[in-house]
Amino acid sequence: MKTIAVVDYGMGNLRSVAKAVEHVAPRARTLISSSASEIAAADKVIFPGQGAARDCMAHLRDYDLLASVESAFHNKPFLGICMGLQVLFDSSDENDGIDCLAYVAGKVSRFERDSDLPECKIPHMGWNEVQQQQSGHALWNNISDGARFYFVHSYYVQPKDKSIVSGETDYLGQFCSAIAKDNVFATQFHPEKSAANGLQLLANFSQWQPN
């Protein structure tokens, strides 16, 4: 039986993520874990997160999970969600600048309100469309291009290497809403809160076998 570990480092509710994965992958063993050895032993790792980048990095250190998370995104199918996407980058502008995990070159910036787009509030909250930039990617299987997913965030990622952009969304301009790089896929939106499309993406992750 495959094991999917949802990394628990004290950054918010993980139950929804785990329940959604159990829902689509009943034959996998899904566990919420803050144990480095369990994460190391898992076949796949989901790295969620919400809140602030500073707290996220601090908690990873406090829980002594930096090494196991780094090992996971270098070695096994890895799904980052929301803050779990942002902290993969070099740094975040949040809290006057926070060094992050630097798996992806680039930074994380805050949305700024635009007087020409008064309807664009911050946070970006709700269901928005994701244009698939790597439409052949296994995690987009059976999901239509432009499908809507649930977002809630005030910061967005800016990868230097545009070839890793797997999804784009329009809010105060086009921004990168998903990345794919080797065995890593990470989304700004919340698949666990995105009804059928989100469940499909999680199902795709549970079956994903990156080369």
Place this chain on the structure above:
Amino acid sequence: MGLAKRVIPCLDVDAGRVVKGINFVDIVDAGDPVEAARRYGDAGADELTFLDITASVDNRNTIYEVVEQVASEVFIPLTVGGGIREVADIRKLLNAGADKVSINTAAVHNPALVREASEHVGSQCIVVAIDAKGVHVDGEKPRWEIFTHGGRKTTGLDAIEWAVKMTKLGAGELLVTSMDRDGTKSGFNLPLTRAIADAVDVPVIASGGVGTLDHLCEGVLQGGADAVLAASIFHFGEYTVAEAKQAMRAAGIEVRL
């Protein structure tokens, strides 16, 4: 194309049971929160809001079980309001599976709670409910005041100033309910909704008074709301969430279909 305006059914929950009637065709148990939530999710609801109206202290913990069960089976965002007094209550709800909590009375009595909560769990989880009623005093400009306890107690606070203050303290979203309109089916209080939507940077949910699908459209087009919340028109089967969205789309509003 871009961000969709949201349609949010609101369910009252008393001691773990949905009350005020859910009138779906062939629903097995109208009082079962999980079944009601699943029906709304299947119908295309963008989020769900549960308002815990449990009065008895003995039954206070039932809401956590409800949230846990619903969050295990319905994969859309879930907001829970009612009876929240401290950060510990918020943490318990989020840990049970809620995505956001809605605070009203506690924010009025203790505005620092909003700051404390948003610092601990993030602004995106904190909805402040603005329950406002028009106040007309001879010789003064009409204005809206914040009320608590289901509209029974006035606070003397100006609704627009209060809304701005709440966002400065860290509210990530505002749920604006017109107590004059709530239950009247005569439509949202559009000037109130608009005034708050224009005054703050965060999303605004319009609530109170929906009787027709046109009312939902007006909330967005004239009220400037980012989301519309309604209870009775959905519960009693007058309209489905899908019909609401079709009507909004026909009015030129972007929705998730």
